Amino acid sequence: MQSSSQPSRSPQDIEVYETTELYGENGRFRVLQFSGEAVQGVLDLNHPRRVVFEYLRAMIHLMEAGNPYFEDVFLIGHGIGTLASYYSDKRFRVAEINPRVVELSRTRFGYAGDNVLLGDGRSLLAAEPDRSYDYVLLDAFTAAGTPPQFTSLEFFGLTRAKLNTHGTLIMNLMGRSGQDRLISAIHTTLREIYPYTRTFALPAEGTADLRNIVMAASTRPIPCQSRHMAGFSEITPGLGHVIRDR
Incomplete structure (x- = not known):
């Protein structure tokens, strides 16, 4: 996964970042992730209802x-x-x-x-x-x-x-x-x-x-x-x- 923007961290070590590739799929994705752990949520910016x-x-x-x-x-x-x-x-x-x-x-x-x-x-x-x-x-x-x-x-x-x-x-x-x-x-x-x-x-x-x-x-x-x-x-x-x- 290659991030297109730097993760923004909170004091609870929660990361929010955007990427153009997710699990082998190309697109525009915004990701919520606890630091060092699995992805907790993904928004497909091209198809927000997906x-x-x-x-x-x-x-x-x-x-x-x-x-x-x-x-x-x-x-x-x-x-x-x-x-x-x-x-x-x-x-x-x-x-x-x-x-x-x-x-x-x-x-x-x-x-x-x-x-x-x-x-x-x-x-x-x-x-x-x-x-x-x-x-x-x-x-x-x-x-x-x-x-x-x-x-x-x-x-x-x-x-x-x-x-x-x-x-x-x-x-x-x-x-x-x-x-x-x-x-x-x-x-x-x-x-x-x-x-x-x-x-x-x-x-x-x-x-x-x-x-x-x-x-x-x-x-x-x-x-x-x-x-x-x-x-x-x-x-x-x-x-x-x-x-x-x-």
Whole structure:
């Protein structure tokens, strides 16, 4: 990736920069990135409405295939606000722990929503009324990966309480293309709470390569069409341990 402008850093080591090449694609892109970590959000300056990341397009398809008439969504992890902007006609509540991320989403990426709650996503979700959401979405990362408070049996029980009768939890995770112990444990833990789960992953060259993994869980079957999953293929995680709050 070759940047066409110098990154601008905040005290939280968040970088915003523009580049003419991203993941092998030429164009004009504005990028939000935590210093030394993976890209957190991308705006295609030539096509601002475009959803660049494949995992977001896969999540969009799962949402629309599962319930084309959904209205209420709780999203943990704001980024540049791609999903909430894409669904500006829906009722989104967005939890973001870093106020600088929210500020940059507005000043550098054009986010116009007034639906972002500042604070820990799990605590904010716990304060919401039970059975009030069609979807709970998790897209939160630190340098160490998905924060552990979002992968435990207790957290998954909380999400089920906040979802309505036909609601679904959809998570963006990172895992290795071989049998990944954490992904297996997350899947096993989910199965303790939800009777239906499906897991999808992008292809990877080697078994040690990290890749996006989208995992969905519900009290009802989870429909999708593979041709609309943006390159994600269904996988079956192995048996793992049940993750509990520490």
